[in-house]
Amino acid sequence: MKPTKELMTEHRAIELMLDVLDKISNKLDFGEKVDTNDLESVVDFIKIFADKCHHGKEENLLFPALEKAGIPKESGPIEVMLLDHQEGRGYVEKMAEAVPGIKKGNEKEAKNFAKNAKNYIQLLRDHIQKEDNILYPLADAQLDSKQQEELKNGFAKVEIEIVGQGKHEEFHRLLETLKNKYLV
Numbered sequence: 001m002k003p004t005k006e007l008m009t010e011h012r013a014i015e016l017m018l019d020v021l022d023k024i025s026n027k028l029d030f031g032e033k034v035d036t037n038d039l040e041s042v043v044d045f046i047k048i049f050a051d052k053c054h055h056g057k058e059e060n061l062l063f064p065a066l067e068k069a070g071i072p073k074e075s076g077p078i079e080v081m082l083l084d085h086q087e088g089r090g091y092v093e094k095m096a097e098a099v100p101g102i103k104k105g106n107e108k109e110a111k112n113f114a115k116n117a118k119n120y121i122q123l124l125r126d127h128i129q130k131e132d133n134i135l136y137p138l139a140d141a142q143l144d145s146k147q148q149e150e151l152k153n154g155f156a157k158v159e160i161e162i163v164g165q166g167k168h169e170e171f172h173r174l175l176e177t178l179k180n181k182y183l184v
Helices: 003-029 036-068 075-103 108-141 145-163 169-183
Strands: none
Touching: 003 036, 003 108, 003 145, 036 075, 036 108, 036 145, 036 169, 075 108, 108 145, 145 169
């Protein structure tokens, strides 16, 4: 499997979590109670799976490989992706900061979580489309088989050394649980 295919597979999992997050944020917007453990799990998933793992693979491995292949970091698709990653981290941080207030029943914090979640959802959906349809085809065209193999090996190291053995599977089980709870 090409490294970009692996990243696209991760996108499908992230999109599923965005669907869950959308349902959760709608509930919060309508003043409904949501299990705060679920809020913490969603934020955890985003911080570790989407950011540390997925974006980490891109920022530390794919983007540098593309730069080496002649794609400039500034004023091009890499810069746009990095800016999106940074903006997304801001929304996620605000979501995380709202959780303690939600635990105390603070409706303002629930609305704040929902607002930042909706912004994050829109940003990530657009971001994923840009990567799937522009950046990854560009990477497939620019990176030779040796570079592709190096990326695959680097991605495997990220899974073990940075994310942690078995954590990927744990997040997929969480996704299944939340999907059944919020999307069925």
